[in-house]
Amino acid sequence: MKFWSFLSNPDKWIRGHIRRGLKHALFGDVIAEYKGERGEYKASKAADKAFAGYNSISMCDVYLPWPDGRTAQIDQIIIADSGMYVLEVKNYKGWIFGDERNQYWTQVLTTDIRGESIKNKLYNPIKQNATHISCIRRIIRNHTVPIHSVIVFSDESEFKDVTYYSSDVYVVYQRSLKSTLKDIDTQYKGILPEGDIQHISAKLAMAASRADKDNHVQKVQASQDICKEREARGVCPRCGADLVERTAKSGHCIGSRFLGCSRYPACRYIRNNK
Ligand SMILES: [Zn+2]
Structure with missing residues (x-):
């Protein structure tokens, strides 16, 4: 300030x-x-x-x-x-x-x-x-x-x-x-x-x-670069672990398929699979 x-x-x-x-x-x-x-x-x-x-x-x-x-x-x-x-x-x-x-x-x-x-x-x-x-x-x-x-x-x-x-x-x-x-x-x-x-x-x-x-x-740029690189490899952009396909078991999207991080619940990244 x-x-x-x-x-x-x-x-x-x-x-x-x-x-x-x-x-x-x-x-x-x-x-x-x-x-x-x-x-x-x-x-x-x-x-x-x-x-x-x-x-x-x-x-x-x-x-x-x-x-x-x-x-x-x-x-x-x-x-x-x-x-x-x-x-x-x-x-x-x-x-x-x-x-x-x-x-x-x-x-x-x-x-x-x-x-x-x-x-x-x-x-x-x-x-x-x-x-x-x-x-x-x-x-x-x-x-x-x-x-x-x-x-x-x-x-x-x-x-x-x-x-x-x-x-x-x-x-x-x-x-x-x-x-x-x-x-x-x-x-x-x-x-x-x-x-x-x-x-x-x-x-x-x-x-x-x-x-x-x-x-x-520089820090923001570096973290954005890491995210992009992980997305390109098809892994979790937040932590780098594999993504796995899951089915929503509750909520208003119940039954829909999405990609989530294999480290769930440690990492809660999800991507809508459309
Ligand atoms: Zn993750």
């Missing part, structure tokens, strides 16, 4: 939200859907606390479109006068090993009392976030605003050997997110004019609403 008031008068809408200092201005509804102790939610709370009282706009769980039709899912974007912050939240337990230059990082979990451990591979979150950042840059068409890449790991994880080199990359525990953001903010304060904060957030909001629409259209 919030998008409609945004689309009808974006400037007034954004000014209103900034004046009230309301965080999650653009994606407050989405945030409200997060329940319980999800890491993304905790991280976003901590991040917003770091900017409490400042002019800033925070967007959570943002879907942005790529030119090829895919979408990038970004945990949180904050736009402040110290630049943009792009957060990638990782809810991993155990030991974390990783190097900025590697394609994959490793999580090591100790599983039982004998101390046997299992290793899992995860895609390098710094590379993943770099992709998100290039998607954002393409949309905002601004190559000078500093974009800080912040990777947040759960407090239940432990960095055993995590190495990175870029000055605009931060890999932190959830518990130190707020202080890290405050440090970056102090260092870069005043670099982004207030007008740019609004301008960038408006561009991202537009792109995000386009991605929502594209996603929806």
Whole structure:
């Protein structure tokens, strides 16, 4: 719903939200859907606390479109006068090993009392976030605003050997997110004019609403394609099971023949057989 008031008068809408200092201005509804102790939610709370009282706009769980039709899912974007912050939240337990230059990082979990451990591979979150950042840059068409890449790991994880080199990359525990953001903010304060904060957030909001629409259209299209393909094969368009011929045993069509799904009553699809 919030998008409609945004689309009808974006400037007034954004000014209103900034004046009230309301965080999650653009994606407050989405945030409200997060329940319980999800890491993304905790991280976003901590991040917003770091900017409490400042002019800033925070967007959570943002879907942005790529030119090829895919979408990038970004945990949180904050736009402040110290630049943009792009957060990638990782809810991993155990030991974390990783190097900025590697394609994959490793999580090591100790599983039982004998101390046997299992290793899992995860895609390098710094590379993943770099992709998100290039998607954002393409949309905002601004190559000078500093974009800080912040990777947040759960407090239940432990960095055993995590190495990175870029000055605009931060890999932190959830518990130190707020202080890290405050440090970056102090260092870069005043670099982004207030007008740019609004301008960038408006561009991202537009792109995000386009991605929502594209996603929806793609899903509907895909389900229609599946139905058509099943109809062509002569199987149930709803569930793909065989259709069987039945005779109505009651009702005003009693005695008439029809095709029904063989999975009845689990699937109640019927087609009139005329
Ligand atoms: Zn069926």
